[in-house]
Amino acid sequence: MNIYQKLIEVRKAVPYLKKEDRGGQYSYNSSSQVVAAIREKMDELSLLLIPRIIDKNVLTETVENKDQYGNIKKRTTYFTELTMEYKWIDAENPEEEFIVPFYAQGVDIAGEKGVGKALTYAEKYYLLKQFNVPTDDMDPDQFQQKVEESKPPAPITPEQLEELEKLAERFGEIRNVTKVQVYKAIGVTTEPEKIPEGLAYNLIEQLKHWIKNATKETA
Template structure:
């Protein structure tokens, strides 16, 4: 039997992946844990001698001062930068694939910020690289009385435009709109994009932006 190249091995790894279940909760939302992702592919990676490792490029740290939804002043450390994930065929080390990626993390301790950035980055890299579905992608799993049915509570266009205006007002040499938007979502504890926010989420964002300051 002919020896498999890296791309053929990655296809076989992808075939091991079923539907991921959002098995972990935090900051008010559910997500797929990193351990669940690795458990589904690690055995096949070992069997096929495939390596995955990160390469950092220009990682920067910053400070983000803001006011929580309860009115408390808070300072978080933010890690951001460019990186590359490298797939490598251990049977033929020259057979490798580099995938550019981004790194973001925000915590009240700089070491935790860096650690969470790596964990979050790896988890979503693997999910997106393998086009892995989650249980929310299954129409039969949706609760029509839950978040999928809350159309009446959706943020108004006026609210969302005001959030965007406040973000634009905080743009500086260090932080562009997209970076500030990423910080804001992390401060809110959500990974939901702005166009899908509820009225309560928009109000929370406005409160943070009015009381916070990015340095």
């Protein structure tokens, strides 16, 4: 596989992540949870992910507040911005690379943790967005059920369409009506090609039943 095919395999390995950590009123995915979910597949496919800081910018803001005794307290907030890039390397073919530019930010009071927070923020969100990983509070089984329910119904198969056409034509011959009239009688208000697979099965069985009874009446 080339590097792009390997990245697709990583995406397939993580279809969904439940938000397992909680802070205040919100639940969220931690950086360690996201990395742990993806790393095993990366190792299996010999993929390396190398972060690189290209540029940085640190903004400070000092705010004065009075405590309960009237004393003035100063608090400085450090806002760290990082311009980054993530480089994917296929260890089995080191010449093959895939580079993605990214941006990160981190807020800290003491000042020394701004870069670390920004890197953690970037790592988590880059991986989530790179592999299009959906996240929610529901468990994986509930999520999969929700996905399945949201999918459009499978269209009629070529074999079903061929059988439906033959049966409609056959019943039309028995009753001396057109095929369009037969479709109208069984409730088909659109082109047969657009009928869902499940409905097509029911219509085929209905036509078989009608033809059987009509043949008896004719005999």
